[in-house]
Amino acid sequence: MSIEIRNISKSFDSFTALKDISLKIENGELISLLGPSGSGKTTLLRIIAGMESPDPNPDSQVLFFGEDVARKPVGDRKVGFVFQHYALFKHMSVFENIAFGLRVRPRSQRPAESAIRDKVHSLLNLIQLEGFGTRFPKQLSGGQRQRVALARALAIEPQVLLLDEPFGALDAKVRKSLRDWLRSLHDELNTTTILVTHDQEEALEVSDRVVVMNQARIEQVGAPDEVFHQPASEFVIDFLGNVNVFHGRVNQGQAVLENHQTSISDPFVPAGENANVYVRPNDISIDRTPTGKSSMAATVTRINRAGVHAKISLELTNKEEIRVDITMEQLMELHLQLGDSVFVHLNKARVFVPDYTI
Amino acid sequence: MSARKIHAGNNDPFWVRIIVITISVTFVALMLVLPLGVIFWEAFRKGGAAYLKAFQDRNAMRAITMTCLAAGIAVPLNLVFGITASWAIAKFNFRGKGLLIALIDLPFAISPVISGLIYILVFGMQGWLGKWLEGHGIQIIFAVPGIVLATTFVTFPFVARELIPLMQEQGSEEEWAAISLGANGWQTFWRVTLPNIKWGVLYGVLLCNARAMGEFGAVSVVSSNIRGGTNTLPLHIDALYNDYNSVAAFAMASILALLGVVTLVGKNLLERKIEQESINSLESRTTKVSQ
Numbered sequence: 077m078s079i080e081i082r083n084i085s086k087s088f089d090s091f092t093a094l095k096d097i098s099l100k101i102e103n104g105e106l107i108s109l110l111g112p113s114g115s116g117k118t119t120l121l122r123i124i125a126g127m128e129s130p131d132p133n134p135d136s137q138v139l140f141f142g143e144d145v146a147r148k149p150v151g152d153r154k155v156g157f158v159f160q161h162y163a164l165f166k167h168m169s170v171f172e173n174i175a176f177g178l179r180v181r182p183r184s185q186r187p188a189e190s191a192i193r194d195k196v197h198s199l200l201n202l203i204q205l206e207g208f209g210t211r212f213p214k215q216l217s218g219g220q221r222q223r224v225a226l227a228r229a230l231a232i233e234p235q236v237l238l239l240d241e242p243f244g245a246l247d248a249k250v251r252k253s254l255r256d257w258l259r260s261l262h263d264e265l266n267t268t269t270i271l272v273t274h275d276q277e278e279a280l281e282v283s284d285r286v287v288v289m290n291q292a293r294i295e296q297v298g299a300p301d302e303v304f305h306q307p308a309s310e311f312v313i314d315f316l317g318n319v320n321v322f323h324g325r326v327n328q329g330q331a332v333l334e335n336h337q338t339s340i341s342d343p344f345v346p347a348g349e350n351a352n353v354y355v356r357p358n359d360i361s362i363d364r365t366p367t368g369k370s371s372m373a374a375t376v377t378r379i380n381r382a383g384v385h386a387k388i389s390l391e392l393t394n395k396e397e398i399r400v401d402i403t404m405e406q407l408m409e410l411h412l413q414l415g416d417s418v419f420v421h422l423n424k425a426r427v428f429v430p431d432y433t434i
Numbered sequence: 435m436s437a438r439k440i441h442a443g444n445n446d447p448f449w450v451r452i453i454v455i456t457i458s459v460t461f462v463a464l465m466l467v468l469p470l471g472v473i474f475w476e477a478f479r480k481g482g483a484a485y486l487k488a489f490q491d492r493n494a495m496r497a498i499t500m501t502c503l504a505a506g507i508a509v510p511l512n513l514v515f516g517i518t519a520s521w522a523i524a525k526f527n528f529r530g531k532g533l534l535i536a537l538i539d540l541p542f543a544i545s546p547v548i549s550g551l552i553y554i555l556v557f558g559m560q561g562w563l564g565k566w567l568e569g570h571g572i573q574i575i576f577a578v579p580g581i582v583l584a585t586t587f588v589t590f591p592f593v594a595r596e597l598i599p600l601m602q603e604q605g606s607e608e609e610w611a612a613i614s615l616g617a618n619g620w621q622t623f624w625r626v627t628l629p630n631i632k633w634g635v636l637y638g639v640l641l642c643n644a645r646a647m648g649e650f651g652a653v654s655v656v657s658s659n660i661r662g663g664t665n666t667l668p669l670h671i672d673a674l675y676n677d678y679n680s681v682a683a684f685a686m687a688s689i690l691a692l693l694g695v696v697t698l699v700g701k702n703l704l705e706r707k708i709e710q711e712s713i714n715s716l717e718s719r720t721t722k723v724s725q
Contacts, residue, residue: 149613157610157611157614161607163607163608177616229615
């Protein structure tokens, strides 16, 4: 189902949670609301669910398939909501938890007992927890609980699935496998899904599109590779992974780094006096000898081999610290040791002129 | 080092431990156990027949009925109020919430005698509504309604006080989950909220009932001590004792004492249940066991 949010603002006392947000979510899409805590992502999700109402404003609308649901209570919106801490009914078995949404229907719409049983069993099958129906939530692990919570939400055949940091309380390994499972489940069911997360890896890996939020506003909306490779703002590039920042000036499409005899071009570079130059750790190369006039001298201060890539920390001649990721093969070839003097070269950068980016 | 520090209490000299324990045990024995024993001792001093005879008195039966009536009305009222108030306080934010919490505690803070006097000032013959009530032939003070009102007032905080922290701790996510699944307000309350707080509710009711049945001060002011009329059990005991009818007085007192013991046992059992429940709710939020 397509959802459209128009001009939504929300403040709690003096705190502004959302500032004039507009967003369109396509039918069958899996979209992530990504941002740090306090960026407004959960508030936006709760407004879509109807658990929170936006500030009164004649222009503000929440549309489900073009229909304004502002006055529709939560129960009538047909949303499946999954909470970070599961919110399973503690005193009910797994079976009863999943059946809840069917049992509370008005008598005329309530399925027969046998139909409820079939539905719950097919959902237990879907979440790979057949035979767990008689267990109670406290007898399950965190990952199992969250799958039950998802099955409970799916039982009402929601038009849209809203997930509020669903994997936030789980450990890294379970989180990763549940995330993959969620993606394949979505490909199977095609229910429009909105996922709130502060984990950029999760958002980039699982979603069709990512909405990056910061300080009550949307910074950028785009496909994962788009927001990663063409970040629209300093916040986005900074939030999506590690990045080195240099200060400099922009001159004829070239950013000239302050205190360094080097410059770098960026196809998107705007004109301006002061510039912040962002370089990802894997966009810097290390060499034993200078590779041209734009190489900078540096000293190796730390080598971390624990990972797919080697993470090298270096100190530039002006005492600035930078982080460089190189492959293990490159590390072997270079025979890098702590304290070695090397040359670094910036291969690719994103330049932002503070006045031009909001 | 640290292990020794933790067990420092056990390293106190033997005589210190003996003295501290002796003082506590002696104090409890003298102040609590002995009086309780005396009640039953005095009640059965002249044998079981005399004890039972005390209950065959018409005034005694009336007093027991009055006490049950007062508690029977006050406890359900405060149960409904307590659940409503704690629901409002725990699940919503509204202006004047702090004031409501403070007001709930009011009956704990003021003397029961004052609680009784308030009702005389409002509903008594010389009170604000006295003339109007008299004109309509309604008697509140020195009658059953007054006793019920005073009892309700005094026992007002028990259920709410017990439930507010419990419901605040549990939060409202389960309720939101129920509502998002299409449950209406009643279904959410009966199927989700109530099962989560049932032991707390029972605990509050138990304490509320013990106080309602045992209340003396406030009821004494609004009742006029009419024997066989508006006397409740505590007032009846007082009257019997003043008549030097100590066997009957202690026989009646033994009922209240028994109620006290039952309450105490029930309270301890429920406390264990509630503790278990909050551990469960804590566990269900914090466990990170892998699948």
